[in-house]
Amino acid sequence: MPAASTSLCCPPAEPTPPVPTDAAEANAHLARLAKALAHPARVAILRLLVQREGCIVGDVVDELPLAQSTVSQHLKQLRAAGLIRGEVDGPRVCYCVEPGAVSLFKALVAGL
């Protein structure tokens, strides 16, 4: 029987939202972050991780109408974009948002 644990992890993270430099790189960076959120499931995952500021694991799988492997791939893409971070906690893996990357994304979008 799976237990829905809301273990708190990923404590300090990085309070440093690095700013982009030249225009082309800013475009590329914005495009990369936008691509990571170019799928409803990934938007939902990010929102989940923001809400329960603690981290979740397979709770995400229960929340989405997708197979476990599919969710794992979406998590991988979000992690590759730097939007979330996952660290192993026993048999499970704890994911949480990377606040710096999210705020950088917000800043880039606001700067449009």
Place this chain on the structure above:
Amino acid sequence: MPAASTSLCCPPAEPTPPVPTDAAEANAHLARLAKALAHPARVAILRLLVQREGCIVGDVVDELPLAQSTVSQHLKQLRAAGLIRGEVDGPRVCYCVEPGAVSLFKALVAGL
């Protein structure tokens, strides 16, 4: 000889940024807009159209290192997402940003 015209068009547009309703639809909408900006070229195009608040046509082609047909496809995607609008002006087509869609995108991202 092509002339770089900065004709002003797309005047009033819509001052109405409609707000999303339920969560799933908001996610889908955000994903759709993010997908439209999931490529550096499209980000660059949108920025171009924002800068020269007048509209541009093949000036975009000159600005990007892409073939004319490729740029046309990117414009099509941006238009399908509702981020820009194009209206025919004689032999050329005038594109401009859809301010409502852009601000909706900003609001959705800010609400993450």
Place this chain on the structure above:
DNA sequence: GCCATTCATCGTATATCGACGATGAACGCT
């Protein structure tokens, strides 16, 4: 040690993306 649980990865199939050249449609001009 052995087994169940949890998650990632692999392999696969289908669909879409991104790029280009070539073609086609619409318009202005002479």
Place this chain on the structure above:
DNA sequence: AGCGTTCATCGTCGATATACGATGAATGGC
């Protein structure tokens, strides 16, 4: 009418995305 310009669309190619089931690696509990 005919021509050149401007832009969209078509057809094609390789690469990537999305989804799934099946398999594999790591861990905790018996």
